[in-house]
Amino acid sequence: xxxxPLSAGPVRLEYDGGDLRNVRVGGVEILRRVxxxxxxxxxxxxxxxxxxxxxxxxxxxxxxxxxARGTFDASPFTWTxxxxxxxxxxxxxxxxxxxxxxxxxxxxxLCVLHPIVGFAGRACTITxxxxxxxETSFPEAISPHQPFADVAAMEWPVGPDCSARLEFAxxxxxxxxxxxxxxxxxxxxxxPISRPFPVEVxxxxxxxxxxxxxxTGALPAPVPAPARVTVAVDEIAVPxxxxxxxxxxxxxxxxxVGAIADLGLDHLMVTVDAADEDCAERLRAAADLAVQAGCRxxxxxADGSGGDYARIRDNVRAMAPLVDSxxxxxxxxKVTSAARLDEARAVLGDDLPWCGGTDLYFTELNRQPPDQExxxxxxxxxxxxxxxxxxxxxxxxxATLEVIARDAGRLSGGARxxxxxxxxxxxxxxxxxxxxxxxxxxxxxxxxDARQRTWFAAAWTLLSLxxxxxxxxxxxxxxxxxxxxxxxxxxxxxxxxxxxxxxRPGEEFPVYGALRGLRGADRLLPSRSDQPEVADAVVVxxxxxxxxxxxxxxxxxxxxxxxxxxxxxIEAAPTxxxxxxxxxxSP
Numbered sequence: 045x046x047x048x049p050l051s052a053g054p055v056r057l058e059y060d061g062g063d064l065r066n067v068r069v070g071g072v073e074i075l076r077r078v079x080x081x082x083x084x085x086x087x088x089x090x091x092x093x094x095x096x097x098x099x100x101x102x103x104x105x106x107x108x109x110x111x112a113r114g115t116f117d118a119s120p121f122t123w124t125x126x127x128x129x130x131x132x133x134x135x136x137x138x139x140x141x142x143x144x145x146x147x148x149x150x151x152x153x154l155c156v157l158h159p160i161v162g163f164a165g166r167a168c169t170i171t172x173x174x175x176x177x178x179e180t181s182f183p184e185a186i187s188p189h190q191p192f193a194d195v196a197a198m199e200w201p202v203g204p205d206c207s208a209r210l211e212f213a214x215x216x217x218x219x220x221x222x223x224x225x226x227x228x229x230x231x232x233x234x235x236p237i238s239r240p241f242p243v244e245v246x247x248x249x250x251x252x253x254x255x256x257x258x259x260t261g262a263l264p265a266p267v268p269a270p271a272r273v274t275v276a277v278d279e280i281a282v283p284x285x286x287x288x289x290x291x292x293x294x295x296x297x298x299x300x301v302g303a304i305a306d307l308g309l310d311h312l313m314v315t316v317d318a319a320d321e322d323c324a325e326r327l328r329a330a331a332d333l334a335v336q337a338g339c340r341x342x343x344x345x346a347d348g349s350g351g352d353y354a355r356i357r358d359n360v361r362a363m364a365p366l367v368d369s370x371x372x373x374x375x376x377x378k379v380t381s382a383a384r385l386d387e388a389r390a391v392l393g394d395d396l397p398w399c400g401g402t403d404l405y406f407t408e409l410n411r412q413p414p415d416q417e418x419x420x421x422x423x424x425x426x427x428x429x430x431x432x433x434x435x436x437x438x439x440x441x442x443a444t445l446e447v448i449a450r451d452a453g454r455l456s457g458g459a460r461x462x463x464x465x466x467x468x469x470x471x472x473x474x475x476x477x478x479x480x481x482x483x484x485x486x487x488x489x490x491x492x493d494a495r496q497r498t499w500f501a502a503a504w505t506l507l508s509l510x511x512x513x514x515x516x517x518x519x520x521x522x523x524x525x526x527x528x529x530x531x532x533x534x535x536x537x538x539x540x541x542x543x544x545x546x547x548r549p550g551e552e553f554p555v556y557g558a559l560r561g562l563r564g565a566d567r568l569l570p571s572r573s574d575q576p577e578v579a580d581a582v583v584v585x586x587x588x589x590x591x592x593x594x595x596x597x598x599x600x601x602x603x604x605x606x607x608x609x610x611x612x613x614i615e616a617a618p619t620x621x622x623x624x625x626x627x628x629x630s631p
Contacts, residue, residue, distance in 0.1 A: 046599075048099060050106045052129025054263045062094055062110060064127065064137060065436070066577075067257070069202050071267025075210075076157040076229050077437075078137050078255060080125070082118045083151040085242040086476040089431060090116045090485060104131040116485070118152070120145035121245065133263055138254035148242040153215055153234035154253045158182070160228055160444065171197040173216060182230055183221055186451050188410040192219035195232060206261035214253030223447050224407030225430040228440040242477075273579040277592075277608035281567035281585055282516045284509075286310035287559065288342065289532060290465050290525045294329050297536045299550065304526050304533075305337045307556070308563040311368060312339045313464060313522045318348025324359045331363040342462070342522065344371040344403075345388065353391035360392050368520070369421045369462065371399035378408040378474075382415035389418070399423050399462065404474050405430065406448050409455060416457030421520075423462040424452070427470050428504065429493075433485075435500065436577070438468075439597060442507035443576070446514045453517030463512055464522025467530060468493040468501055487544040492529050497547050502554035502621050503595045506582040513568040524555065532556040554621065561623045564588060569609050579604045579616055590626040 047058035047065060057067040057075075067075035083089050096111040108127040113119065123141030139154065163182045170178040172194040182200075183191050192198070195217040199209045215234040222231040234253060245251070288311035289304070296304075304312075314330040316323050327343070334341045341363070345353075353360075360370075372380050372388045379402045389398065399421035400414035409424045416422070426448075428441035445463075452461045465471065469491050476482045484490040495501055505523060512518050525531040529545045533556050538549040547553075565584035573580040579602045582593045590609070596602045596616035604614045610626050 048101070050101060050129060051104050051266075052106065052135050053104050053131045053133040054266050055129065055133045055135065055259075056266050057129070057135070059099065059106070059108060059127070060436075062092060062112060062125070064135070067135070068266075069133075069206070069208070069259075070264030071269075072162065072202070073159045074202050074208055075257065076159045076440075078154070078156050080112070080123065080139055080153065081151055081155045081233070082114055082121070082149060084117045084481070085148045085150055085478050086473055086482040087150055088473065088476075088482055088485075089433075090114065090118060095122075105129055116483075117147045117481075118149065120147055121152075123251065133257075133259045135257040136254060137256075139251065141251040143245045143247055143249065146244050146246045149245055150241040150243075151233065151235055152245065153251055154212070154255050155231055155233045156210065156255055157222070157227075157229035157231050158219075160223060160230065160447065163230065164447075166200055168192070168198055168200045170195055171199075185454070186223045186406070186410055186447060187221040188224070188407065190218050190220045190237070191230075192232070193236065195219060198232070202259070203261075203264050206259055206263055209258050209260065211256045211258070212254070213256075214251075222431070223444050224410055225405050226426055226428055226441050226444045226448060227431055227437075228444045231431075269575060269578075272603045272605055273573060273575045274605045274607060275571050275573045275579075275581040277581070277583050277606055277610055278570040279609045281569050282513060284513050284562075284566050284568050284584060285463075285518045285521045287509075287562065288313055288339065288464070288520065288522045290314070290522060291330060291333055292525045293527070294326075294333065296333065296527070299536055300527055300533070301333070301336045303550075303552070303556075304339075307532075307559050309337075309339050309559070311342050311520065311522070312337060312526070313342040313344065315344040315346055315373075318345040318352040318356065323352070324356045327356060327359045327363060331366055334366060341367045342369040342371070342399075342464075342520070343367050344373055346373050347375060348372070348388065350387055350391055353388055357392055360396075364396060368397060369399040369423075370396045371401070371421070371423060373403045378402055378404055379412040379414055382417070385415075385418075394418065397421065400459075406452065410451070413455045413457075416459055419457075419459040421462050422452070422456040422459045423464065425465050425467075425471070426463055426508075427467045428508075429469050433469075435495075439500075439504060439507070440577070442504055443511050445508050445511035449512045449518045450515040453515060456517075460519040461517055462520040462522070463518055464520070465525075466508070466521065466523050467491070468496055468504070468524070469530075488529070488541070492545065494545060496524075496529060496531070496555070497534075497545070497551065497553045499554045499619055499621055502558040503597065505555050506558055506593045506595065506621065507580060509562075510568060510571065510582045514570045523559070532559060558593065558621060561591060561593065565591060571608075578602060581606060581614075583610065585629070587628070589628040592624045592626065594622040594624060596620050596622075
């Protein structure tokens with residue numbers, strides 16, 4: 045179902061299945077989302093089941109009542125909400141919940157997301173539970189730790205003559221910089237992370253919370269959205285990072301090798317268990333595959349030690365001319381330590397292009413920057429679904445990679461920055477405290493997203509690439525796996541679960557087509573849409589001219605006007621990616 049538009053006086057917003065979204069004053073977003081969250085003992089966010097819903101809407105007010113129950117561990121928990129907005133612009137979201145049986149939770153209650161556009165560096169006053177007012181601001185550089193603690197209320201300007209105030213009740217709240225995990229928001233949430241977790245919720249325990257948004261001063265008038273989407277395309281290009289994908293299983297059929305070779309990718313990434321007895325053979329096979337596919341290699345050596353490296357030294361030295369990066373990763377380290385890198389260097393050679401960083405998210409790099417001495421590369425992985433999995437949030441999160449790429453350049457100490465592996469879903473849960481209970485919320489494994497084989501993955505990939513490339517700080521990007529349900533193309537043998545993931549043998553997913561459309565492009569023309577949640581365009585350039593990938597994110601046709609470096613109007617079909625080509629620009 046489409047979101048329901050709402051008004052609270054001059055404030056405009058949307059209601060979407062229990063959530064408030066896109067709260068706007070004078071056409072400017074001031075809150076991204078208000079919602080109820082349950083994160084289990086593994087920090088996995090689980091969905092709610094809406095059991096009843098009543099929505100009453102007038103011209104300048106609304107009242108919503110709903111009842112919901114939890115799923116998985118929270119299945120004994122039910123809650124009701126009253127969500128109101130009045131003609132003064134005041135909006136209140138209040139919940140009251142209880143459990144029929146005990147269960148464990150890490151987080152349970154209200155969360156508020158603040159947008160990142162226009163908020164970085166914005167002044168903010170935090171009121172603590174004891175009434176102290178603290179003058180601060182939303183962080184510009186991504187804050188490795190919580191920028192706001194002990195939040196009972198927060199206030200910030202929303203115009204020259206108006207301020208917004210957000211008050212919380214029922215728990216102590218704090219704010220984290222959600223951009224660390226590629227979320228397009230700052231998040232104010234219930235129950236400080238410093239408190240013990242998990243916590244048992246028992247029958248009789250009341251979860252009663254509220255968040256109230258109000259305003260002082262003159263609220264600006266609503267601003268209607270333009271009739272057509274306009275995307276401004278910069279004249280000055282920036283280099284595109286080199287592109288690659290992962291090889292996760294061998295052997296490949298000749299058709300599979302040929303399909304990946306046709307993309308003209310720069311590299312294949314391969315991860316080998318350095319302690320495995322057949323590591324040397326796996327390295328040889330990866331080298332052979334890279335040669336066949338016309339790619340270079342990026343190698344990750346996992347969980348090795350000195351003896352393991354000695355056993356593969358000859359193989360490493362023989363294939364070194366083919367390899368752009370040698371990374372060392374260990375399950376027991378969030379960021380590769382200098383000691384672990386030195387152990388590999390001592391055996392395999394200081395002259396190799398060594399890569400440090402993390403197999404986890406940018407947040408780990410931000411909290412623990414690697415020792416950069418002797419590093420050729422610094423890397424981290426990305427996925428857009430650490431905290432949210434709905435279409436809208438996932439697509440919004442692509443934009444955050446521009447900020448991450450900028451800050452990664454600051455942390456790299458002169459080493460080149462590589463982003464990858466990039467996946468649509470988390471490859472694993474690094475925060476699981478009880479992995480056996482961390483089962484998937486869908487019929488597919490937790491690392492697999494049914495949208496991988498749809499236009500959605502292609503659109504997100506293109507938008508994420510634009511964001512990563514715009515600051516000019518990232519040198520290499522590794523997207524997805526080459527083959528299979530986490531990949532660009534299905535295996536020739538077919539789907540691992542045809543019922544849940546009904547791909548055809550050898551099926552080329554739309555993201556495969558997007559990467560094929562990028563072949564030969566080496567420059568990005570940065571672009572900005574005036575309605576990025578409606579439609580957008582990613583524009584690249586090569587020796588053969590300009591290519592514009594026009595992305596319609598809505599279920600209805602859109603006219604998209606391109607201005608700046610190119611001038612055109614593209615008619616985009618519903619939920620689609622359209623590739624348009626333009627002549628080469630004059631030197």
